[in-house]
Amino acid sequence: VGAGAALAATTTAVSLIALTDDKNKASAASVALTIPDLLTATTTNGVDVYTLDMQTGTSEVLSGVSSTTAGFNQSFLGPTIKVTNGDSVQMNVTNNLGADTTVHWHGAHVPAKVDGGPQVAFANGETWSPAFTVNQEACTLWYHPHALGTTAEQVSKGLAGMLIVDDDSDASAALPSDYGVDDIPIILQCLAVDNAGDIKYNLTGYQSSTLNFPFLVNGVNADSTTFTFAATKSRLRLRFLNASLSDIITIQRNDGSTLTQIATEQAYLTKATEVDSIRLVAGSRAEIVIDAADAATLDAVITTGWVRGGSGTYSFLTISDSSSGTPADLPSTLNTITRYDTSAFTARTIKLTQSGLNMGINGVVGTTMAAMKAAEISTTVGAKEIWTIANSTQLEHSFHLHDVPFQVISTSGTAASGVDLGWKDTVEVIGGGTVVIAMEFTDYSDDTYMYMLHCHLAQHEDEGMMAALMVTAS
Ligand code: C2O
Ligand code: CU
Numbered sequence: 001v002g003a004g005a006a007l008a009a010t011t012t013a014v015s016l017i018a019l020t021d022d023k024n025k026a027s028a029a030s031v032a033l034t035i036p037d038l039l040t041a042t043t044t045n046g047v048d049v050y051t052l053d054m055q056t057g058t059s060e061v062l063s064g065v066s067s068t069t070a071g072f073n074q075s076f077l078g079p080t081i082k083v084t085n086g087d088s089v090q091m092n093v094t095n096n097l098g099a100d101t102t103v104h105w106h107g108a109h110v111p112a113k114v115d116g117g118p119q120v121a122f123a124n125g126e127t128w129s130p131a132f133t134v135n136q137e138a139c140t141l142w143y144h145p146h147a148l149g150t151t152a153e154q155v156s157k158g159l160a161g162m163l164i165v166d167d168d169s170d171a172s173a174a175l176p177s178d179y180g181v182d183d184i185p186i187i188l189q190c191l192a193v194d195n196a197g198d199i200k201y202n203l204t205g206y207q208s209s210t211l212n213f214p215f216l217v218n219g220v221n222a223d224s225t226t227f228t229f230a231a232t233k234s235r236l237r238l239r240f241l242n243a244s245l246s247d248i249i250t251i252q253r254n255d256g257s258t259l260t261q262i263a264t265e266q267a268y269l270t271k272a273t274e275v276d277s278i279r280l281v282a283g284s285r286a287e288i289v290i291d292a293a294d295a296a297t298l299d300a301v302i303t304t305g306w307v308r309g310g311s312g313t314y315s316f317l318t319i320s321d322s323s324s325g326t327p328a329d330l331p332s333t334l335n336t337i338t339r340y341d342t343s344a345f346t347a348r349t350i351k352l353t354q355s356g357l358n359m360g361i362n363g364v365v366g367t368t369m370a371a372m373k374a375a376e377i378s379t380t381v382g383a384k385e386i387w388t389i390a391n392s393t394q395l396e397h398s399f400h401l402h403d404v405p406f407q408v409i410s411t412s413g414t415a416a417s418g419v420d421l422g423w424k425d426t427v428e429v430i431g432g433g434t435v436v437i438a439m440e441f442t443d444y445s446d447d448t449y450m451y452m453l454h455c456h457l458a459q460h461e462d463e464g465m466m467a468a469l470m471v472t473a474s
Contacts, residue, residue, distance in 0.1 A: 029247035039079035067197040079160030104146035112449035120285035152458035182233035235327035242280035254297035263287035264422030266405035268335035283456030365464035376468035400449035
């Protein structure tokens with residue numbers, strides 16, 4: 001597989017690079033899993049205020065080499081923010097990056113003005129303070145920059161963090177929720193870094209045969225490390241986020257047995273579901289529960305990534321059991337998901353397009369606000385729509401819609417089943433494939449501010465595979 005071809009047809013394949021970073025479990029060092037800090041809010045007049053400082057720094061994303069990186073409140077990645085459905089929150093985000101930026105609450109159902117798309121960029125030295133009410137079911141979201149043309153650069157430098165939404169459902173009460181104790185964030189990233197430590201995110205960087213492809217778990221290089229987690233509770237909940245620019249990461253158990261998935265990106269599944277593996281395209285998330293007594297080792301298989309020029313397998317996490325007692329049975333029902341009857345839904349086709357190096361949506365190259373505005377998709381609050389995402393390119397894409405969750409109806413003609421019946425906000429669309437999704441636009445309208453829909457391979461987004469979505473009053 002030509003890895004470069006998965007980025008752009010006009011790019012020659014990355015020269016074949018020996019994967020020196022594949023894990024040899026036997027010789028790997030064991031280090032305790034790093035858990036991102038949980039950000040504490042200051043509550044004023046009932047509003048939980050979170051403070052994020054976007055800053056640059058240095059980190060060893062590649063062992064023994066210092067890289068210029070960026071993060072929220074630290075030099076790489078950011079703290080976890082945990083909110084509850086119904087909370088009034090305000091994010092005070094200060095830009096100390098030396099460049100324009102935005103922060104998008106990926107997967108959050110919020111008004112367009114506070115969604116953090118490219119329209120609301122703010123400059124170095126400025127503070128952006130969006131306020132909103134959390135208005136969705138329990139789920140695992142994330143936050144990252146979304147400025148026009150610089151998303152790949154800023155995210156790959158480390159600007160990403162997890163955003164957890166809790167709620168008062170029976171499932172949330174029954175599932176592990178003690179952050180860092182039995183509720184564990186796992187941020188997975190594949191980076192491309194040259195020998196001098198420069199993190200690469202654009203086309204030219206991938207021509208080099210001198211690149212390294214570190215795999216990071218919660219911001220720590222995992223190339224020669226298996227992280228360990230000594231469980232003190234008898235059941236753990238793991239929240240996976242693929243924060244890579246492009247790579248597909250498949251999570252599986254090293255012993256070949258199944259994983260118990262409880263949530264897709266936007267909500268709990270109807271019930272805990274045994275799966276052989278979980279395939280995460282760039283930007284997507286999933287949650288599992290695992291019994292401490294299982295003493296599982298989890299593998300991450302990285303496939304078809306244009307960054308790597310190959311694949312790699314990492315035994316990245318070993319859970320050991322320091323708990324006592326046995327976990328209670330999981331609730332037989334976690335959620336009620338009413339599948340859409342789409343017969344009366346408004347149909348649209350969203351084409352993922354490419355001409356030369358230009359990526360597009362419906363043929364429009366979304367590299368300027370004007371182009372995206374001129375070709376915007378417009379709808380109204382209350383609209384129920386069924387979209388055929390038609391990938392007319394030969395490349396893999398990761399389709400992401402802001403604002404509302406969607407249901408996958410079918411994938412290249414095959415009706416959704418199993419965990420694909422769960423609520424999502426990001427979905428894989430293979431080269432030449434189609435995915436049919438359905439959604440209902442609810443709550444928020446705006447005549448000025450836009451949501452976005454785009455490919456979450458950040459390089460493709462920056463190259464124009466992004467369009468505006470205007471949701472106006474009905
Ligand atoms: Cu995670 Cu529009 O992005
Ligand atoms: Cu893409």
